[in-house]
Amino acid sequence: MIIKILAEGGAMKPGPALSQKLGPVGININEVIKKVNEATKNFNGLKVPVELDVDAATKAFEVKVFSPPVSELLKSELKITKGSGIQKKMQVANASIEQIISVAKTKLGNLLANDLKAAVKAVVGTCVSLGVLIENKSAVEVAQEVEAGKYDKEIESEKTETSPEKRKELDDYFAKTNAAQQKILKLETAAKAAEEEKKAETATAKPVAVTPAKK
Secondary structure, three states: OEEEEEEEOOOOOOOHHHHHHHHHHOOOHHHHHHHHHHHOHHHOOOEEEEEEEEOOOOOOEEEEEOOOOHHHHHHHHHOOOOOOOOOOOOOOEEEOHHHHHHHHHHHHHHOOOOOHHHHHHHHHHHHHHHOEEEOOEOHHHHHHHHHHOOOHHHHHOOOOOOOHHHHHHHHHHHHHHHHHHHHHHHHHHHHHHHHHHHHHHHHHHOOOOOOOOOO
16 A cells, blocks of 8 residues: 655654544554654755555555655755745746756656756746746746757756856846845835725715615
């Protein structure tokens, strides 16, 4: 019997969801937690897919660990806690192509990709949904550049180290981008608040119909 779990790397804890999955099988939950945490300790702070291969007769089990989802690896690589909920308006990080290649190499064995370039494309696609810039550009634009071969040299050499000079340039660009984003968001929030206040005032000012008293 195979039981699939998404565990917190090195820090899985007991809970209702885990009990619901393991309770009917009759295996020791504390023993499962201990073994899973040991097997995933190198993925500290990441959500890690885990499979438990359980022998229903003996209650013995084996733990199989898969690499974390691309989104989790990207968040760890870029040191962000979550993606953007409004990707068209807010970007949450600025990655180098080297960082993208690094994540792609980690996931290559688990992706439906024939080679590293295909894996890079998949990682860039995840950057689109997370709201992550790449090389000071939108991930959509970079996806087109990868397809056109602009980064073939870096991919073929499996370059994963970003120079300090480049890192500073990317960080400076993102700092300016983020400041502009925050300014726009602040203006939009203020405009929305003013609109809501105007609606409330209009509703309060409406005359209340009074039914004449019967004689």
